[in-house]
Amino acid sequence: MNKKDLRVVKTQNILYRTLLDLMKEKTFEEIKVSDICNQALVNRSTFYAHYNDKYELLAEFIQELKNSLIGELKKNKNISNTKEYYLEMIKLFLDHIEEKRESYLAIMIHNRNSITMDIIYDVLDHNITSHLQQDNSIDESPIPRSIIAKFYIGAVVNVGMEWLKDGKTYTKEDLILYFNYLIPNDLSHSV
Amino acid sequence: MNKKDLRVVKTQNILYRTLLDLMKEKTFEEIKVSDICNQALVNRSTFYAHYNDKYELLAEFIQELKNSLIGELKKNKNISNTKEYYLEMIKLFLDHIEEKRESYLAIMIHNRNSITMDIIYDVLDHNITSHLQQDNSIDESPIPRSIIAKFYIGAVVNVGMEWLKDGKTYTKEDLILYFNYLIPNDLSHSV
DNA sequence: ATAAATAAACTACATTTTGTATGTTATCTT
DNA sequence: AAGATAACATACAAAATGTAGTTTATTTAT
Secondary structure (H helix, E strand, C coil): CCCCCCCHHHHHHHHHHHHHHHCCCCCCCCCCHHHHHHHHHHCCCHHHHCCCHHHHHHHHHHHHHHHHHHHHHCCCCCCCCCCCHHHHHHHHHHHHHCCCCCHHHHHHHHCCCCCHHHHHHHHHHHHHHHHCCCHHHHHHCCCCHHHHHHHHHHHHHHHHHHHHHHHCCCCCCHHHHHHHHCCCCCCCCCC | CCCHHHHHHHHHHHHHHHHHHHCCCCCCCCCCCHHHHHHHHCCCCHHHHHCHHHHHHHHHHHHHHHHHHHHHHHCCCCCCCCHHHHHHHHHHHHHHHHHHHHHHHHHHHHHHHHHHHHHHHHHHHHHHHHHCCCCCCCCCCCCCCCHHHHHHHHHHHHHHHHHHCCCCCCCCHHHHHHHHCCCCCCCCCCC
């Protein structure tokens, strides 16, 4: 297998990085291909040699975040159907958004919560929902599994995003403690 | 006070309506001012007589939804600091998204959850957070009020949006019942 | 019902941005 | 060191934007 041409790696990195920087200043839509190229000191024709348009560059940006989150969540070795599993998931999720803080803030500031939410929901949804499928502790639940999943995913993500924006008023450990209170021992909510 | 010129009302309505229709087909960004005008049978120069750009039209669209939600939530006469208040809030919220279903679906399909979320979060956040300020039943809570608010708002909105997208697999009454299970009697989560 | 007001249509134009194509120069790989 | 190829420079056609000036049609107010 051949190593990728250094020039290609360098150009793509710098374009990626420049997009990130520009998103701190303006909406993604306000960012023109020429803006990226000017700031990156890359010729515009070179840009088009790599991407068909700016949306492709953004897609790469998003995919990178998704992959990172997916990788992070895989670290969860807890296979129990208990609260511990979900709390561990949340911890890994917080680790991830903390690590990618710069990226998430960039897309949140000027692009509304939009893109962020979708990235995270996609991944978490897939993970949590599939786990819930096998969680027979909620067989007797009066609430459909999918609703339970949406409920807690929405809750955790919303708190997480606020935490990032707030500039970490609380420590990650604080947050996990709060979630420990907020999430019931019995996810099935059976009475 | 003079009545608004009929021509103006007519044109604005048709532009608004056309934007909504087009958003069912493509991304907001893919929609060109000329697309709107062609489909609306309105001259492009007329468009610019009303709005500086398509973003201004979208802003109006969003504002309309916000106002509608604000109006809906005001119907809550329950002033207690109990679970009833929050459940009533949720009911009104569900009424709202059901009524504005077409609009919400339009912005969700091609524009990712983005805009939707922001509209709703803004309004709900303002409402719930300010109510929580006066809720002294959670004075003793180990969890900050703002976190509690973000948690349940994210949860409810995420479930609500899924409900819309799913085409109402459950009735509104079902949903309210589920929320009744999912939301604890004691919001403070004190042990 | 008519006149004055004004919105909408029509037309034209300068500007920006996009996406593509082509030849040259610089850099990397083997 | 030679061949491969990425990046640069330049040019161009097409699309879309935003503005301006003129004419036509509709509405409001008398």
